[in-house]
Amino acid sequence: xxxxxxxxxxxxxxxxxxxxxxxxxxxxxxxxxxxxxxxxxxxxxxxxxxxxxxxxxxxxxxxxxxxxxxxxxxxxxxxxxxxxxxxxxxxxxxxxxxxxxxxxxxxxxxxxxxxxxxxxxxxxxxxxxxxxxxxxxxxxxxxxxxxxxxxxxxxxxxxxxxxxxxxxxxxxxxxxxxxxxxxxxxxxxxxxxxxxxxxxxxxxxxxxxxxxxxxxxxxxxxxxxxxxxxxxxxxxxxxxxxxxxxxxxxx
Amino acid sequence: xxxxxxxxxxxxxxxxxxxxxxxxxxxxxxxxxxxxxxxxxxxxxxxxxxxxxxxxxxxxxxxxxxxxxxxxxxxxxxxxxxxxxxxxxxxxxxxxxxxxxxxxxxxxxxxxxxxxxxxxxxxxxxxxxxxxxxxxxxxxxxxxxxxxxxxxxxxxxxxxxxxxxxxxxxxxxxxxxxxxxxxxxxxxxxxxxxxxxxxxxxxxxxxxxxxxxxxxxxxxxxxxxxxxxxxxxxxxxxxxxxxxxxxxxxxxxxxxxxxxxxxxxxxxxxxxxxxxxxxxxxxxxxxxxxxxxxxxxxxxxxxxxxxxxxxxxxxxxxxxxxxxxxx
Numbered sequence: 001x002x003x004x005x006x007x008x009x010x011x012x013x014x015x016x017x018x019x020x021x022x023x024x025x026x027x028x029x030x031x032x033x034x035x036x037x038x039x040x041x042x043x044x045x046x047x048x049x050x051x052x053x054x055x056x057x058x059x060x061x062x063x064x065x066x067x068x069x070x071x072x073x074x075x076x077x078x079x080x081x082x083x084x085x086x087x088x089x090x091x092x093x094x095x096x097x098x099x100x101x102x103x104x105x106x107x108x109x110x111x112x113x114x115x116x117x118x119x120x121x122x123x124x125x126x127x128x129x130x131x132x133x134x135x136x137x138x139x140x141x142x143x144x145x146x147x148x149x150x151x152x153x154x155x156x157x158x159x160x161x162x163x164x165x166x167x168x169x170x171x172x173x174x175x176x177x178x179x180x181x182x183x184x185x186x187x188x189x190x191x192x193x194x195x196x197x198x199x200x201x202x203x204x205x206x207x208x209x210x211x212x213x214x215x216x217x218x219x220x221x222x223x224x225x226x227x228x229x230x231x232x233x234x235x236x237x238x239x240x241x242x243x244x245x246x247x248x249x250x251x
Numbered sequence: 252x253x254x255x256x257x258x259x260x261x262x263x264x265x266x267x268x269x270x271x272x273x274x275x276x277x278x279x280x281x282x283x284x285x286x287x288x289x290x291x292x293x294x295x296x297x298x299x300x301x302x303x304x305x306x307x308x309x310x311x312x313x314x315x316x317x318x319x320x321x322x323x324x325x326x327x328x329x330x331x332x333x334x335x336x337x338x339x340x341x342x343x344x345x346x347x348x349x350x351x352x353x354x355x356x357x358x359x360x361x362x363x364x365x366x367x368x369x370x371x372x373x374x375x376x377x378x379x380x381x382x383x384x385x386x387x388x389x390x391x392x393x394x395x396x397x398x399x400x401x402x403x404x405x406x407x408x409x410x411x412x413x414x415x416x417x418x419x420x421x422x423x424x425x426x427x428x429x430x431x432x433x434x435x436x437x438x439x440x441x442x443x444x445x446x447x448x449x450x451x452x453x454x455x456x457x458x459x460x461x462x463x464x465x466x467x468x469x470x471x472x473x474x475x476x477x478x479x480x481x482x483x484x485x486x487x488x489x490x491x492x493x494x495x496x497x498x499x500x501x502x503x504x505x506x507x508x509x510x511x512x513x514x515x516x517x518x519x520x521x522x523x524x525x526x527x528x529x530x531x532x533x534x535x536x537x538x539x540x541x542x543x544x545x546x547x548x549x550x551x552x553x554x555x556x557x558x559x560x561x562x563x564x565x566x567x568x569x570x571x572x573x574x575x576x577x578x
Contacts, residue, residue: 024340025339086335090335091331
């Protein structure tokens, strides 16, 4: 009898467990409601969606980096810290699955959850289509950028979650790292920096920021370098995640 | 099935496991004994592939754990210490998840989950969240997870910890029964468990193996093994001790503290002579007969007479606490 599964069945098994974990608890629904309320509030009230009188979702997507800054760490903070606290990490890693399969499975499950949250914002898209005729290609690109942005923050959270048994610590660590990635390219900050250093240094720093790369996608421009940036942040953070989990066991 | 060779595990400055070697074949149940912090759990975590070894080698079913972790993990069922599980899942959901990751699907998965549930008596709580269960049920859920895929090798870290006496008994029976067809390693603090379920015991102290043998062999190493214990009536205690101490093959005799003198009964333990290796000679082996004859000659009434097997607890303490016991 074959007693271990393929990479695909292993990853999908982990994804299903994590997703059922999300939807099995009321926290997930609370999260979805907060996410949608915040998105609506920022878009319509703070972003002045109607006053702008534009057939675009700029006032919706502009706020995503700031929203994700807190909501994504809240979704991902328990990914590894909870396994460490409960001791189930020992169970999981003595099953016939590889560490990359576990990391990818956990990451994908949370990313799917965030994608569902994002998909539930479709009334905003419907609204703008009813009121005017926006560039739907650009909106789709912006949604893709938003998903990649969420994935980058999530991968960072997954990594910080492996560093500690304490969910709160993992939350704070990931908010701090994500905040750095946001403000490095946030124009009020970069404007400040240009007073002290050369523009070349500022733009080098800004190129490490998610804002720089998200801006282009948000405007509907698909540049492979921007997509590549987010994918490499995800790859790098998940690799760091693997190094940390391996380090836990090496002693 | 399991071969552990010269295993070493270093945590920073501390050497948790220091050159442990043993092997377990199919049909054997190996009890791993030792004081807290002796390196039992660490050894088991290395065998199951959770910790990499600092040096040394572990093979399970011919596969090296370090080189082929997936194939070895597929052969092993593991119950970690404190029996962790996902509290938010139901028992059925949890076992299904484990079955998925064990590569089981369809009817094979159904049969495996059903079998494990039946063996561990989880029927009544199948659809309850694990968080809401009592400690005994949670423990059994994790045990069910370990035996789900009918593994050739079982590694159980304190499988009876936190169970009530009935559950402990059932768990021991289960281990003994499964040990007939599998290779099992389990750790415990309870010495009677070793006698009840093990075919062999290994005692680990401070990271090293200090004893390895069947429970009977280990008990024979106890100072009281081979001693003759006799309860007499109608004699003065001093006379009996003096008389028995001089018998051929006897090293010395001592009065046991239990009901000395009361109601005229005296219990004496007579130690056999041992050579330098600790073996008992022919005269020592015939000591029981000699004691009985001496009692008859003295006109004392023998109420009880027995040869002691030795106690595992004495062996355990003398081996793992050499500093205090030897002096």
